[in-house]
Amino acid sequence: MARPGGRRRVSCFVVPIEARDAPARLALARRSGRIPLVLDERWPAEVRVGVLSLLSQTPAPAGAHWAALTSGTSGAPRVVVRTDASWAKSFPAVERLLGARPGDIVLLPAPPSSSLTLFSLVHALTSGPAPELAATSSRATLFHGTPTHLAAVLASERAPLLRAALVGGMPLPADTRAAALARGIRVVEYYGAAELSFVAYDDDGRGLRPFPGVEIAVRGGVIWARSAYTALGYLGGPGPLRRDGAWASVGDRGRMEGGRLRVAGREDDAIQTAGATVIPSELERVLRTVDGVADAVVVGLPAPGVGRLVAALIEPAHPGAVDAATLRAASARLFAPAHRPRLWFAGTIARTSSGKIARAEVERRLASGEVPRV
Template identity: 80%
Template sequence: MALSAGHRRVSGVVVPIEAGDASSRLEQLRRSGQVPLVLDKRWPAQVRAGILSLLARTPLPAGAEWAALTSGSSAAPRVVVRTHASWASSFPAVERLLGTRPGDAVLLPAPPSSSLTLFSLAHALAGGPAPEFAATSSRATLFHGTPTHFGAILASDGAPQLRAALVGGMTLPADIRAEALARGIRVVEYYGAAELSFVAYDDDGRGLRAFPGVEIAVRDEVIWARSPYSALGYLGEPGPLRRDGEWVSVGDRGELEDGRLRVAGREDEAIQTAGATVIPSEIERTLRTLDGVADVAVVGLPAPGVGRLVAALIEPVRPGCLDAAMLRAAASHLFAPAHRPRLWFAGTIARTSSGKIARAEVERQLSSGEVPRV
């Protein structure tokens, strides 16, 4: 039965629940007027304790009905609170874009602590597609997750009944989109954030444009949105969400041309090096086109005199297929001198539970010498 927010009394208390109990407990807590927050068992003990302490000492703002987590890709996760309407008002648009049918089930490979998975669980409680968590599900007809998870599903020939995919969290590589289309799967890529929900979408491979109900502006290279889908804010310390009247932003950089949005990365991920500003996602996007590169994470490592050095962690297609000379030669042709990675590493890229690059962890591993240089 679909839940309605209209006749519920919110208790003003966030209730932490474990991921394994999420599907059954979300409905129970919502019906009792409590606000659920799904925990992640992969959090370090210190992070988990910090979140629980925050919940215990911080009152909810008026109108809060859902609590979700940021990805923690560049810092410890923050608790984002929002109204039910801020998600529910986008359900019809999502259904139209995916061509949802009665009886559909949506494959959710990211854990319920991920805000994108929690969105789909909220949709299911309101009468949307039923959730499926097994990657090999023969019942799933829809998908919602990151490009990392979607690529893994396609590579494994999992979920053979998939008809449409909603893919967000990071840029969707062209080869993954092409593979999905070859299998007859409709692909809707989107750009958004835990704080903003949906901002822009791309259903034809021609670039992102404003999601239904959203207005987009780029001011001084920073993306702003006027939207009914934005969150109320955070519990505890402030985060990147900023407001200017009806407009909101999380500091992502981008360009808007002819109604199409190009997202360049978060302001707080920018690397200041020798007087230049380097956006990691721009370097990563280019390096992913090189032969032998499965994926790449770019971070800045402290360097006296220049601020930070640009460092690239390459996840090779196979061990030993890349060498430093080849990478440096390619970078010299691809980037201006200040934007070229100066340090090259090879290994597995640390990721958040939702599949995004865990930049803080990557930086820590490279700084500590845990990952070998190329």
């Protein structure tokens, strides 16, 4: 309900991962004048308490209609608030890119607390495809999720007969795109952020171009975007979103090559080691091409004298798929000396509920010795 002076607070409710009533509950909240925020029922108690405390103490800014959570890949989740128009203005472009038709059903394997799933749920309240909150579905014709979820759907025995897939949240591996195309699935990869929404897209596998309605600039190696899709900001304390007039950035690094955007990771993910700056995403992209590597994540571990050592956690394609000698030989062949991982680990990569790499948790596990060295 509206409070005196027009200041409203964000209301939260927990929606199970496969809850079919999520759209109805969002619509009810909207009609009652509340700003809904979907929480994840699997969160640790301390995370939930922190978010609830923030909501109880912080009124939403004027014009806010929706609230979403950042992925929490680098720490505690932040609450992002945005206007209705900041999402609604991108709906027509999304429908065109996917070739959406009446009667389409979009498969949403990430939980409703994920901002990408919430976007599609809000889209469904207007002209968007009907949502299917499930790991897979034989009825779905469209898909919206992360590359991890798409790969799982393609490998499922109940793989749906999808026509198109909207894929974001992390870089799309070439083999996942190829597997989807082999099944006749049109793939639209996109780059964005909870704060910026859509920034760039790639529908042909040749690189990211500005999303319809977005201007992109790279200043000092940092990506800036100008569009009508940017959020209002955060509840409570500051976050990575910064503004320069109509332009906004979350600190992601990148460069333009032939009109295509190459994203190189967040500024604060950069590893300073022995005088060199290492961008983890650039190493990860190359490591994923090594035989026997299903996925890889690169972090910096504290090391006296050099700042941080570059460490790589490899998720093998199958047990015994990689060994130390193979990884070091590949590293020597692929990377300059200052950028080569010095510490190698093998195991399962920690991910957030939406399928993104949980970098802070990966770093904690490696530093604590929970993951075996290769």
